[in-house]
Amino acid sequence: MPSVLTHAAVAVAGGIALAPREVPHHFWPLAILCATVADADVLGFSFDIPYHHFFGHRGFFHSPFWGLLLSLCLTAVFFRDVRVFSAPWGFYFFFFFFLAASHGILDALTDGGLGIALLSPFDNQRHFFPWTPIQVAPLRVEAFFSPRGWSVFKSELLWIWLPAFMLLGLARIIRMVVARH
Numbered sequence: 001m002p003s004v005l006t007h008a009a010v011a012v013a014g015g016i017a018l019a020p021r022e023v024p025h026h027f028w029p030l031a032i033l034c035a036t037v038a039d040a041d042v043l044g045f046s047f048d049i050p051y052h053h054f055f056g057h058r059g060f061f062h063s064p065f066w067g068l069l070l071s072l073c074l075t076a077v078f079f080r081d082v083r084v085f086s087a088p089w090g091f092y093f094f095f096f097f098f099l100a101a102s103h104g105i106l107d108a109l110t111d112g113g114l115g116i117a118l119l120s121p122f123d124n125q126r127h128f129f130p131w132t133p134i135q136v137a138p139l140r141v142e143a144f145f146s147p148r149g150w151s152v153f154k155s156e157l158l159w160i161w162l163p164a165f166m167l168l169g170l171a172r173i174i175r176m177v178v179a180r181h
C-alpha cells in the first residue's frame, strides 16, 4: 500500500479540486475515510485471516465493487436530505466511489506484497498493473520512521502527491477561467 497519509492526500486534493464551494463539514472526514478505510483489512491478520483470503489484506475491501457499496451507503446515510439522482447527489456518490476505487488502483501500482483483488467479489485473483513505480509501504507503523520509510515516501511524493497537486492546480485554473466568462 502507499501510506495512509498519501491516500488521505488524494482525498483532500480531489475534494479541493472538484467539490462544490459549499459542502457540509462531514464531507471531508467521509472523503478521507473512503480513500483510506480499505487498509483496515490489515486487522484481519490479528484474526488469522490469511493475506490471500477473500477478506485478507488487499482482498475484497480493496475492490471497486466495495467502493460502490461504501459510496452508496455513505450517500444514503449522510446525505439523505439530498434528492436522489440530483446533481449534488451524483457528485457525492461518484466522488466517494472514485476515492474508494482509487485506493486499490494506487495499491496496484506498488512494487510489493500480494496483488489487489480488483475484480472481487467476481474473481478473487490478485492483480498488479504492468507498471509499478510506487514503492510498497511497510505494514508496520514503526517501519515508516526508518530509511526505508523515507524512501517509500519519496516515491509516493513523486508518483502520487505531485500528479494530484498538479491536477488540483489545473482544476483551479479551469474554475477561475470558467468563473470569469
Ligand SMILES: [Zn+2]
Binding pocket: 001, 002, 038, 039, 058, 062, 103, 107
Ligand atoms: Zn491498501
